Amino acid sequence: MQTKKEFRFFTIFQYEQEQEYLRRRHQQGWKFVKVTGIGIYHFERCVPEDVVYQLDYNKDAAENREEYLTMFADCGWEYLQMYAGYTYFRKPASQMEGEEGIFSDGASHLAMMERVLRGRMLPMLVLFSACLLPQFIINLSNGRYVVASFLGGILLLYVFVFTGCGIYYLKLKQKYLP
Amino acid sequence: MDAHTRKVYVPMTETGFYILFCLRQPNHGYGIVQTVERLTGGEIRLAPGTMYGSLSKMEKDGLIRFVREEEKRKIYEITELGTEVLQLELKRIRRLYESIREEL
Numbered sequence: 001m002q003t004k005k006e007f008r009f010f011t012i013f014q015y016e017q018e019q020e021y022l023r024r025r026h027q028q029g030w031k032f033v034k035v036t037g038i039g040i041y042h043f044e045r046c047v048p049e050d051v052v053y054q055l056d057y058n059k060d061a062a063e064n065r066e067e068y069l070t071m072f073a074d075c076g077w078e079y080l081q082m083y084a085g086y087t088y089f090r091k092p093a094s095q096m097e098g099e100e101g102i103f104s105d106g107a108s109h110l111a112m113m114e115r116v117l118r119g120r121m122l123p124m125l126v127l128f129s130a131c132l133l134p135q136f137i138i139n140l141s142n143g144r145y146v147v148a149s150f151l152g153g154i155l156l157l158y159v160f161v162f163t164g165c166g167i168y169y170l171k172l173k174q175k176y177l178p
Numbered sequence: 179m180d181a182h183t184r185k186v187y188v189p190m191t192e193t194g195f196y197i198l199f200c201l202r203q204p205n206h207g208y209g210i211v212q213t214v215e216r217l218t219g220g221e222i223r224l225a226p227g228t229m230y231g232s233l234s235k236m237e238k239d240g241l242i243r244f245v246r247e248e249e250k251r252k253i254y255e256i257t258e259l260g261t262e263v264l265q266l267e268l269k270r271i272r273r274l275y276e277s278i279r280e281e282l
Contacts (some may be wrong), residue, residue, distance in 0.1 A: 056227050060234055068230060070254040074208035075226040097220075102227035107191050111231055 002045040004030065009039045010160055012120045013113075013168045015055040015086065022053035022090075032090070033122040035083050054102040055086045057116045077102065085119055106176025111174055121165060128158050179262055182241060186231055187263045189270055193224060198264045201242050207233055208249040210213055236260070 010018045022032045022041075026075065031046035056075070059069040062082065069079050076095055080088035089102060103109040132155055139148040187194065198219070200210045207229045214222050233254060236242045241260035245253045256264065 018268045054227075058227075058230070061230065064252075066250045067247070067252050070228045071230055074251075075211065097223070100223070100225065102225050104223060104225035104228045105191060105193050108193065108225075108228035108231050111235075112227065140236060 001116060004043050006041045007039055007041070008041055009169075011049070011164065013165045015057075015116075019053045019055060024053060026051045026053070026090075031078065033059060034081050034090075035088075051090050052093055052096070052100065054089045054091075055104055056089070057086050057112055057119065058086065060114070060117060061087060072102070085116075110176045112167055116166075117169065121162075124158070125162070128162075132158070179259065183241075183259065183263065186239065187241065188266055190263070190267055192222070192235070193228055193232055195264075195267055196224070197229075197236065198220065198241065198260055198267075201254055201260070202264075204245050204255040205239040206248070206253050208251065209216050 008018075008021060009070060010021075023042075025032065026041055026046070027048055027050055029046055029048040030043035031051075033042040033044055035041050058068070072089055076091040078093050080090060082088075091100070098154060103112065132151060135161075136148060136151040136155055139145075190198075196214045200213045204205055205213065207226070210281075211224045211229060214224055227233050233242070237244060237254065240257055241263060242254045245255050247253065258270075
């Protein structure tokens with residue numbers, strides 16, 4: 001069996017891009033096997049097919065795993081793996097009537113986004129304000145500029161990600177709650 | 179009915195309404211999906227992520243309760259609070275329809 005690995009990095013809110021990426025690979029004849037590490041995607045050769053990939057973020061589901069996966073299986077979604085809080089599913093487009101996803105209304109899609117915010121953004125925000133920011137200020141005022149500029153770089157990256165996430169969330173909110 | 183319930187469920191989403199409506203009879207998530215598909219002539223197909231999220235939220239908020247498990251499927255039914263919310267929603271929809279019927 002021919003296989004390949006690809007490295008891709010998606011930030012926490014880019015699951016839609018990730019879904020599209022996996023779907024495109026499957027259309028090109030590369031079937032998703034698993035994702036490991038910090039973004040190593042494993043594929044194996046297959047007959048090209050249009051298969052829809054979907055990611056759910058639900059901590060509660062990890063506790064009621066069997067029941068959760070049964071519901072998805074009943075609706076025709078194949079379970080692939082759990083990774084970093086996300087659960088991966090796929091379903092061939094040929095088994096759907098029209099475009100189908102694991103969310104059928106805006107409110108539940110938005111609810112998932114809020115779970116991502118609480119589960120992933122909040123810890124980052126705590127780390128940001130409790131560790132990085134004070135360290136940056138201490139190092140800067142003590143004249144340790146090399147350390148300070150290193151920390152400053154990380155802080156900038158954080159601000160960049162936060163802003164991106166914030167904008168994306170507001171956009172979705174507008175889209176789903178007119 | 180407390181302020182939280184009123185704020186979140188009155189008025190409620192179409193998904194929420196159909197779930198409560200179906201759970202007047204004990205049923206599991208996929209059973210509700212099938213019932214709603216039949217009721218709406220295939221117009222509304224509830225997706226599993228939506229269904230799972232709604233059921234856990236409604237159970238937490240006391241609108242439905244867990245009855246038993248059958249073959250890894252949780253069976254739920256509506257509670258008194260859920261019935262109260264459903265009645266309010268039915269009244270709202272009826273009023274909505276009645277008020278515009280003359281104009282149609």
